[in-house]
Amino acid sequence: xxxxxxxxxxxxxxxxxxxxxxxxxxxxxxxxxxxxxxxxxxxxxxxxxxxxxxxxxxxxxxxxxxxxxxxxxxxxxxxxxxxxxxxxxxxxxxxxxxxxxxxxxxxxxxxxxxxxxxxxxxxxxxxxxxxxxxxxxxxxxxxxxxxxxxxxxxxxxxxxxxxxxxxxxxxxxxxxxxxxxxxxxxxxxxxxxxxxxxxxxxxxxxxxxxxxxxxxxxxxxxxxxxxxxxxxxxxxxxxxxxxxxxxxxxxxxxxxxxxxxxxxxxxxxxxxxxxxxxxxxxxxxxxxxxxxxxxxxxxxxxxxxxxxxxxxxxxxxxxxxxxxxxxxxxxxxxxxxxxxxxxxxxxxxxxxxxxxxxxxxxxxxxxxxxxxxxxxxxxxxxxxxxxxxxxxxxxxxxxxxxxxxxxxxxxxxxxxxxxxxxxxxxxxxxxxxxxxxxxxxxxxxxxxxxxxxxxxxxxx
RNA sequence: GUGGCCAUAGUUCAGUUGGUUAGAACAUCAGAUUGUGGUUCUGAGGGUCGUGGGUUCGAGUCCCAUUGGCCACCCCA
Numbered sequence: 156x157x158x159x160x161x162x163x164x165x166x167x168x169x170x171x172x173x174x175x176x177x178x179x180x181x182x183x184x185x186x187x188x189x190x191x192x193x194x195x196x197x198x199x200x201x202x203x204x205x206x207x208x209x210x211x212x213x214x215x216x217x218x219x220x221x222x223x224x225x226x227x228x229x230x231x232x233x234x235x236x237x238x239x240x241x242x243x244x245x246x247x248x249x250x251x252x253x254x255x256x257x258x259x260x261x262x263x264x265x266x267x268x269x270x271x272x273x274x275x276x277x278x279x280x281x282x283x284x285x286x287x288x289x290x291x292x293x294x295x296x297x298x299x300x301x302x303x304x305x306x307x308x309x310x311x312x313x314x315x316x317x318x319x320x321x322x323x324x325x326x327x328x329x330x331x332x333x334x335x336x337x338x339x340x341x342x343x344x345x346x347x348x349x350x351x352x353x354x355x356x357x358x359x360x361x362x363x364x365x366x367x368x369x370x371x372x373x374x375x376x377x378x379x380x381x382x383x384x385x386x387x388x389x390x391x392x393x394x395x396x397x398x399x400x401x402x403x404x405x406x407x408x409x410x411x412x413x414x415x416x417x418x419x420x421x422x423x424x425x426x427x428x429x430x431x432x433x434x435x436x437x438x439x440x441x442x443x444x445x446x447x448x449x450x451x452x453x454x455x456x457x458x459x460x461x462x463x464x465x466x467x468x469x470x471x472x473x474x475x476x477x478x479x480x481x482x483x484x485x486x487x488x489x490x491x492x493x494x495x496x497x498x499x500x501x502x503x504x505x506x507x508x509x510x511x512x513x514x515x516x517x518x519x520x521x522x523x524x525x526x527x528x529x530x531x532x533x534x535x536x537x538x539x540x541x542x543x544x545x546x547x548x549x550x551x552x553x554x555x556x557x558x559x560x561x562x563x564x565x566x567x568x569x570x571x572x573x574x575x576x577x578x579x580x581x582x583x584x585x586x587x588x589x590x591x592x593x594x595x596x597x598x599x600x601x602x603x604x605x606x607x608x609x610x611x612x613x614x615x
Numbered sequence: 616g617u618g619g620c621c622a623u624a625g626u627u628c629a630g631u632u633g634g635u636u637a638g639a640a641c642a643u644c645a646g647a648u649u650g651u652g653g654u655u656c657u658g659a660g661g662g663u664c665g666u667g668g669g670u671u672c673g674a675g676u677c678c679c680a681u682u683g684g685c686c687a688c689c690c691c692a
Contacts, residue, residue: 165683215690218616262692290692295616297686304692367690456691476691504692533650568652583650597652 166294166302174509176525177518181334181505182287185307188329189285192322194309197284199266205250205258211265211460211490213363218248219292221259221302228254259291263308264460264487264500271312271498272491280313280496287505299475299507308481310500312488317430320464320483321437323501324448327468327479330503331447335517338471339478341447344454345431346461346482348414351424352400352452355417356393364389366455369401373453377401400452407435407450414452430463460484466501470511478507527614528578528594530557531567537582544580544592544607551611571597578614 163169170178186196202223209217231237231253240251260266263286271278287307296302309326311319324341331339349366353359368383375383380401381394389397400417403410411428418424431450438448456465463483470478481501488496512518528548530541541557548555556576558567564581571579581593591604594613605613 162683213690219690292691294691295689296684300691306692478692480692502692507692531651563649564651565648566652570652572652579652581651585650593651595651600652602651 164302166296166300168301168303177512178505178509180518181508181512182305182307184333185330185503185505186285186287188326188333189307189309191329192283192309192326194283194285197267197270197286198288199260199263199270199286201259201289202257203260203266203269205252205256207269207491208258208261208265209250211487212261216261219294220261221291221293222250222255223257223259224255225253225257260288261292262290263288263306263502264310264484267308267310267500268312268487268498269491271496272488272493275493278313281311281316281319282313283309283311285309299510301506305505307503307505308500310498312496312498315483315485315497317433317464318437319499320430320434321441323466323481323499324434324438324446325441325443327466327501328443328447331468334508334512336470336478336508336511336515339447340449340469340471342449342451342454342467342469343431343434344450344452344465345427345463346465347423347427347430347463348418348452349427349455351418351421351427352397354421354424356389356396358389358393361387361389369453370455372401403452407448410450410452411435427463434464456480456482460487462486463497464499470515473511473514475507475510477504478511479503525554526556526574526576527554528556528580528610529567529571529574529576530555530580530582530592531564531571532558532561532582533564533584534561536584536587540587541580541582544610547607548611548614551615553611553614568597580610 205220205222208220212219228237233253237253240254243249244251244254267284267286271282285308287305289303289305291303294300294302309323311322320343324343327341331337346362349369350359350362353362353365358365364387365384368380368387371383372380377398384394384397400414403413405413411432415425415428418428435448435450438446454465454467456467461482462485465482466480467477468479469476479501481499483497483499485497486494487498488494530545532538532541538557538561545555545557558570568579577597579595579597581595583593586592586604589604591606592610593602594605594610595602
């Protein structure tokens with residue numbers, strides 16, 4: 156076999172020790188906040204039966220699902236059928252159970268819905284779960300966009316209380332405050348308002364086209380949105396009715412007031428307004444200070460299963476897509492045979508949060524080095540002397556290691572230096588005789604002779 | 616799915632109108648230094664110039680194809 160250059164698939168990444176330390180810092184922060192808000196952990200398999208996933212993310216989303224080829228196809232009895240199904244798949248994007256019956260999960264919400272339905276009798280509702288796992292999308296990678304990435308979801312199902320939305324708002328603030336990402340915008344809107352607008356402008360049922368276009372407002376401007384709408388067969392009368400909505404100014408409360416007037420003939424739209432108002436009220440009652448929450452009626456979001464509130468978080472001052480998003484979905488479990496379970500959730504995009512924090516230099520230093528002391532020695536005798544000490548240090552929960560080879564002291568110190576180990580304990584004949592180890596601080600260069608008990612006190 | 620840019624050592628990059636043995640910095644390893652690191656100095660290893668074809672006396676350099684990477688659009692975390 157010829158030597159091959161090693162590589163990893165497009166859009167995937169390795170995470171070395173340094174990156175993992177930073178990633179774990181984000182994960183543990185988010186986990187801590189989730190737990191504090193009463194969410195419990197859940198994990199689901201990387202792969203789902205393909206029928207669980209398809210049809211949940213819209214046409215565009217379905218195409219991005221990674222499918223898993225059935226194994227042992229070569230043993231199949233009816234090869235003709237296989238070939239026919241494969242040819243059909245080449246013609247258009249179809250799924251065939253004989254070729255592929257599993258797929259990698261595309262997000263965490265749909266597998267969660269599947270879990271809820273399957274375990275409906277064991278679950279106590281309202282059910283609050285969090286889930287931190289990778290998801291896969293057969294997208295073309297680019298900045299802030301990967302084919303394998305992590306989502307951190309927290310969802311509440313089994314209640315339609317708007318207090319849940321408010322709690323999510325609080326939780327988002329808490330997470331980003333802890334991560335020191337102070338400058339962010341949490342935008343909130345409601346799908347019912349968007350539906351209401353399509354009713355008002357005489358284009359009911361065209362929500363998808365409308366949402367896709369209006370979502371780009373801050374990117375392509377009003378003219379761009381109008382151009383796109385015209386291309387989607389929105390007539391001039393509709394556009395004329397839409398214009399005052401697009402030009403709406405003011406803070407969240409003022410915009411809500413104005414929309415109340417505009418949507419007065421749409422009961423759906425008014426319902427949306429009322430919902431957001433209640434959320435804002437609850438957020439106030441929960442005592443949120445310095446809120447980054449903002450009502451933005453141009454926020455649309457792609458996923459087709461949202462029915463009520465929608466959220467999106469963007470970091471201000473960093474050119475990257477949204478770092479968090481979510482919303483309420485009234486009937487996600489309906490397709491799995493369990494109607495009437497409303498849920499609302501939020502998803503944090505760790506990979507993008509990582510990129511943002513890297514760009515803004517927000518990672519704290521102390522999380523990067525994990526070994527506190529490295530024991531160094533000159534010969535076999537030194538190692539023998541060091542091993543019991545090492546065990547004592549570890550028994551005291553002090554992260555410690557010993558250099559595995561008899562090597563030059565320079566090399567051992569070099570190793571400590573590169574791993575950013577703060578202390579080294581040097582063991583030579585002198586130390587063995589007195590029972591004290593020469594402990595050197597690698598940052599300051601100071602060195603002192605200490606007994607093992609003194610070392611433990613010093614490093615604890 | 617559409618479009619643009621790029622590909623040379625482990626990494627970041629030089630490489631002249633096409634010319635003989637493809638360079639530098641950093642990184643790695645070793646030595647200067649037999650009980651003390653980061654600095655310095657010396658040396659060493661490391662390349663089928665992404666891959667395949669073509670033009671040419673001659674290709675890292677020009678042309679075509681292909682693969683991979685980055686970026687924008689679509690969409691999205």
